[in-house]
Amino acid sequence: MHHVEEILVPTSGSGLHEFTSRVVDIVHATGIVCGCCTVFVRHTSASLVIQENADPSARRDMENWLNRLAPEGDALYTHVEEGPDDMPAHIKSLLTDVSLSIPVLDGRLALGTWQGIYLWEHRRARSSRAVVVSISGDPAA
Amino acid sequence: MHHVEEILVPTSGSGLHEFTSRVVDIVHATGIVCGCCTVFVRHTSASLVIQENADPSARRDMENWLNRLAPEGDALYTHVEEGPDDMPAHIKSLLTDVSLSIPVLDGRLALGTWQGIYLWEHRRARSSRAVVVSISGDPAA
Amino acid sequence: MHHVEEILVPTSGSGLHEFTSRVVDIVHATGIVCGCCTVFVRHTSASLVIQENADPSARRDMENWLNRLAPEGDALYTHVEEGPDDMPAHIKSLLTDVSLSIPVLDGRLALGTWQGIYLWEHRRARSSRAVVVSISGDPAA
Numbered sequence: 001m002h003h004v005e006e007i008l009v010p011t012s013g014s015g016l017h018e019f020t021s022r023v024v025d026i027v028h029a030t031g032i033v034c035g036c037c038t039v040f041v042r043h044t045s046a047s048l049v050i051q052e053n054a055d056p057s058a059r060r061d062m063e064n065w066l067n068r069l070a071p072e073g074d075a076l077y078t079h080v081e082e083g084p085d086d087m088p089a090h091i092k093s094l095l096t097d098v099s100l101s102i103p104v105l106d107g108r109l110a111l112g113t114w115q116g117i118y119l120w121e122h123r124r125a126r127s128s129r130a131v132v133v134s135i136s137g138d139p140a141a
Numbered sequence: 142m143h144h145v146e147e148i149l150v151p152t153s154g155s156g157l158h159e160f161t162s163r164v165v166d167i168v169h170a171t172g173i174v175c176g177c178c179t180v181f182v183r184h185t186s187a188s189l190v191i192q193e194n195a196d197p198s199a200r201r202d203m204e205n206w207l208n209r210l211a212p213e214g215d216a217l218y219t220h221v222e223e224g225p226d227d228m229p230a231h232i233k234s235l236l237t238d239v240s241l242s243i244p245v246l247d248g249r250l251a252l253g254t255w256q257g258i259y260l261w262e263h264r265r266a267r268s269s270r271a272v273v274v275s276i277s278g279d280p281a282a
Numbered sequence: 283m284h285h286v287e288e289i290l291v292p293t294s295g296s297g298l299h300e301f302t303s304r305v306v307d308i309v310h311a312t313g314i315v316c317g318c319c320t321v322f323v324r325h326t327s328a329s330l331v332i333q334e335n336a337d338p339s340a341r342r343d344m345e346n347w348l349n350r351l352a353p354e355g356d357a358l359y360t361h362v363e364e365g366p367d368d369m370p371a372h373i374k375s376l377l378t379d380v381s382l383s384i385p386v387l388d389g390r391l392a393l394g395t396w397q398g399i400y401l402w403e404h405r406r407a408r409s410s411r412a413v414v415v416s417i418s419g420d421p422a423a
Contacts, residue, residue, distance in 0.1 A: 002176045002279050004246045035284045036320050036416045038177050038242045042253030044193045050380045051372065052326045057361040058372055064358055065373055076205055079198040087202055090193060094203060098191045098256075099242040101320045101381040103416035105286045110414040112324030115380075132251040134177045134244035136277055136418055138284045143317045143420045145387045179318050179383045183394030185334045217346055220339040228343055231334060235344060239332045240383040273392040275318040275385035277418055
């Protein structure tokens with residue numbers, strides 16, 4: 001059994017935006033108990049990560065660390081006509097993920113206790129991003 | 142329905158080499174309308190990325206940025222007998238992707254408008270790379 | 283056909299720990315000859331990579347390179363209460379992979395000759411990590 005659907009994830013500016021519950025609900029609605037779920041972002045200036053969903057300071061440190069590694073205004077950039085946050089956005093997207101695949105075990109996404117699914121918005125002004133969720137597996141007998 | 146095949150992607154030296162149309166054609170030939178496609182590179186000194194297919198300056202900046210982050214000749218390297226471009230190649234492979242999974246929605250790869258699939262050749266002298274494309278899903282009713 | 287199971291990978295301290303043969307055995311036991319295998323780590327301070335399994339100096343250089351890029355004691359970190367190795371662990375996890383998808387071709391994982399599957403332990407004191415292996419595909423006719 002295969003199910004694929006597109007969702008929009010609101011982003012309200014740059015940073016990490018959790019949407020774990022959206023994916024959990026889609027998996028649950030399929031009735032699949034054993035299989036795999038793939039999450040894919042249809043953009044090159046936003047990306048996906050699975051990270052700690054407990055202490056927000058860990059996510060803030062990750063954002064600050066990545067902003068320092070790929071800052072705006074780097075003299076190396078020649079691709080500047082889409083704004084100072086565009087080229088850093090492509091680089092941050094490169095270093096993180098465009099797709100994530102998460103097994104479905106006993107009817108549940110096999111996320112660890114502290115794992116959340118995040119859309120990382122790398123532009124300042126975007127308001128939502130298109131994400132496609134694909135699930136394949138066996139439904140309950 | 143499952144389909145797996147290996148293709149060779151010509152690389153003609155280091156840098157980003159697009160092969161989106163090869164993957165699109167394989168997916169189309171299967172007749173699958175709903176499912177998921179995985180692309181996998183069988184090497185550790187080349188990698189895969191999905192990035193902007195519009196302005197080549199964005200890709201050039203990415204290459205230059207990553208070359209600066211992981212340059213040849215770093216005094217840290219002890220693994221040098223395979224040439225000065227080998228250890229940077231492994232590191233660049235590490236920071237990008239060995240596999241990409243892209244949903245198939247309504248019979249098409251669910252890539253965004255500006256997304257292309259690239260093989261990133263990290264060695265100077267390689268001429269082609271082995272990539273495996275795996276698709277699973279439901280064909281049209 | 284779908285098969286999902288959880289395994290524990292012993293880590294014995296930080297660094298790269300190969301577990302390729304564990305995944306190979308699981309794929310072989312399913313009898314699937316054509317499909318795809320996803321490996322997923324249920325933690326945010328350990329990660330997965332596919333890298334060269336030949337010369338250990340390449341892996342050691344990678345570890346040293348990443349340790350230098352994301353060192354302990356960075357003044358940027360505010361998330362410090364879980365120990366000096368925790369925030370670097372999240373960053374290293376971010377830059378590498380939480381999931382890997384590897385096609386199954388002719389009854390075998392389609393790894394290249396020099397590719398091994400590694401769990402990268404980023405904490406000093408952990409002794410094992412939970413990894414979920416999911417396989418879907420067609421068994422032999």
